Amino acid sequence: MNQDRARPWLLSAPALVLFLVMLVTPLVMTAVLSFNSFDFYGGIKPTFGLENYADVLGDSYFYEIFGRTFLIALVTTLICALVGTPQAYFLLRMRPLWRSVMILVVLGPLLISVVVRTLGWAILLGNNGVINDALKNLALIDRPIKMMYTSGGIVLALVHVMIPFMILAVWAALQRQDPATEKAAESLGARPATVFRRIVLPQAMPGILSGSLIVFSLSASAFATPAILGGRRVKVVSTTVYDEFLNTLNWPLGAAIAIILLVSVLAIMVAWNRLVEKRFAGVFE
Amino acid sequence: MRRNGVFAKLFSLVFALFMLAPLVVVVGVSFTPEGFLEFPPSGISLRWFRAILDNPDFIDAAIVSLQLGVASATIATAICIPAALAIGGGRFPGRDALQALFLSPLTVPTVVLGIAFLRFLSTLGLNGTFWGLVFCHVVIIVPFVLRLVLASVVGLDPSIARAATSLGAPSLTVFRRITLPAIIPGVVGGWVLAFITSFDELTVTVFIVNPATTTLPVKLFSHITQTTDPLVASVSTVAILFTVALMLVVDRIYGLDRLLIGEGSH
Numbered sequence: 001m002n003q004d005r006a007r008p009w010l011l012s013a014p015a016l017v018l019f020l021v022m023l024v025t026p027l028v029m030t031a032v033l034s035f036n037s038f039d040f041y042g043g044i045k046p047t048f049g050l051e052n053y054a055d056v057l058g059d060s061y062f063y064e065i066f067g068r069t070f071l072i073a074l075v076t077t078l079i080c081a082l083v084g085t086p087q088a089y090f091l092l093r094m095r096p097l098w099r100s101v102m103i104l105v106v107l108g109p110l111l112i113s114v115v116v117r118t119l120g121w122a123i124l125l126g127n128n129g130v131i132n133d134a135l136k137n138l139a140l141i142d143r144p145i146k147m148m149y150t151s152g153g154i155v156l157a158l159v160h161v162m163i164p165f166m167i168l169a170v171w172a173a174l175q176r177q178d179p180a181t182e183k184a185a186e187s188l189g190a191r192p193a194t195v196f197r198r199i200v201l202p203q204a205m206p207g208i209l210s211g212s213l214i215v216f217s218l219s220a221s222a223f224a225t226p227a228i229l230g231g232r233r234v235k236v237v238s239t240t241v242y243d244e245f246l247n248t249l250n251w252p253l254g255a256a257i258a259i260i261l262l263v264s265v266l267a268i269m270v271a272w273n274r275l276v277e278k279r280f281a282g283v284f285e
Numbered sequence: 286m287r288r289n290g291v292f293a294k295l296f297s298l299v300f301a302l303f304m305l306a307p308l309v310v311v312v313g314v315s316f317t318p319e320g321f322l323e324f325p326p327s328g329i330s331l332r333w334f335r336a337i338l339d340n341p342d343f344i345d346a347a348i349v350s351l352q353l354g355v356a357s358a359t360i361a362t363a364i365c366i367p368a369a370l371a372i373g374g375g376r377f378p379g380r381d382a383l384q385a386l387f388l389s390p391l392t393v394p395t396v397v398l399g400i401a402f403l404r405f406l407s408t409l410g411l412n413g414t415f416w417g418l419v420f421c422h423v424v425i426i427v428p429f430v431l432r433l434v435l436a437s438v439v440g441l442d443p444s445i446a447r448a449a450t451s452l453g454a455p456s457l458t459v460f461r462r463i464t465l466p467a468i469i470p471g472v473v474g475g476w477v478l479a480f481i482t483s484f485d486e487l488t489v490t491v492f493i494v495n496p497a498t499t500t501l502p503v504k505l506f507s508h509i510t511q512t513t514d515p516l517v518a519s520v521s522t523v524a525i526l527f528t529v530a531l532m533l534v535v536d537r538i539y540g541l542d543r544l545l546i547g548e549g550s551h
Binding site: 007019112224 | 371398
């Protein structure tokens with residue numbers, strides 16, 4: 001009996017030890033670091049105070065960076081939901097052969113490095129990039145539209161990176177739906193758009209909501225895409241943390257910014273879950 | 286179910302073009318004979334593929350990434366199999382907390398994990414070491430492996446293993462002859478997904494490498510942020526071909542949608 005009770009813990013022990021050493025300890029050390037102080041001559045000092053947090057929360061420069069980061073994440077999430085939801089539905093209705101091809105197209109990019117995908121967007125969006133060249137050749141514009149080093153360019157590339165997660169989540173929800181509900185609506189004379197809005201959308205909602213959460217939290221902490229497409233000119237939280245750690249070397253301040261990011265992402269996730277549970281209590285019962 | 290109408294087909298076509306465009310331009314640019322990024326290329330040349338051979342930095346980085354991916358995926362799989370058997374084997378006090386802990390690297394922003402590992406490893410004097418990188422990657426990829434292995438463990442019929450035990454088989458034999466063969470698709474799928482995740486990882490890795498352990502994504506990233514020559518495109522093209530080949534194999538064996546959704550959808 002005693003051996004039975006210990007068995008799951010024995011089996012989990014290697015992973016548990018690894019996580020205590022390699023995840024819990026580093027995160028606690030980072031939290032402690034964020035309370036330390038720093039000066040450019042003496043480096044990190046093991047003091048304990050809130051001045052890093054006061055620095056971040058009292059500086060409009062950081063408000064701008066946090067505001068931009070969450071705005072980019074929010075817009076990315078909205079676009080992913082608006083485009084990904086119908087695409088997941090269309091995917092479900094494709095012939096098996098086309099569906100397999102489309103799954104490769106939708107999910108394949110997930111397995112290709114974000115750096116490579118963002119390089120593609122840099123080539124597309126540059127002032128002498130593919131899109132501007134094409135528009136110039138069609139005589140639609142005289143001067144290039146600025147897309148590199150803008151929040152809009154970052155959003156576009158982030159949608160490309162994140163939308164597979166949304167499609168996966170919505171698709172999983174749609175596969176649980178009963179196809180008879182659609183048939184019933186159709187046989188009663190509903191138009192396709194009505195079927196989508198009144199029958200499919202409510203059943204896809206749990207997937208849209210969970211997909212939105214994934215996309216939002218990943219976008220808020222994305223690094224490669226804003227670093228390559230935004231550079232020093234359009235800074236977000238993760239690139240700011242990177243600069244504090246590897247360029248300015250003010251680790252305590254960088255740690256404080258990172259902890260604020262962690263706490264705000266977690267707070268948004270908890271609030272979102274609460275909201276969803278309250279609003280859709282009936283759906284999940 | 287009704288098939289898609291014209292609007293749905295058009296929508297899907299435009300969406301597919303959007304998904305493929307950045308990859309197509311990267312591959313296209315890599316064949317340029319010129320010294321700058323141009324698309325469509327003015328000619329077809331293998332100049333920038335030959336240039337990879339003259340840049341041992343990229344080859345070294347690719348070798349580090351391969352070794353790192355194999356080592357971390359193997360360790361992650363080895364510790365996830367027993368953990369998944371424990372978590373999927375039935376209720377016990379603390380089970381939900383344990384599972385939440387093992388999945389938590391998905392919730393923590395990667396940049397936070399990056400600086401946490403940097404702080405930890407540099408305190409121990411292990412920053413930039415290969416094995417330091419390996420264990421950081423193990424933490425990041427455990428959630429992916431655990432989900433896939435757990436999905437196949439949950440589908441197990443416990444009565445078969447019980448029958449083998451009652452016939453006198455030692456527990457290691459039961460594992461090797463009964464349990465492992467039954468969960469092997471999830472294990473293989475988990476390993477591959479873990480390998481790819483490790484092979485592509487940038488945000489955490491960029492904080493904890495040194496010049497000797499630079500991985501391919503980090504090398505590409507620092508090259509892109511400093512210069513723009515078609516070399517990054519040709520290296521990326523090789524990486525894309527490698528991933529596509531791996532993907533097609535996985536799709537045949539396990540199903541790409543199953544691998545990424547993490548549940549039986551066939």
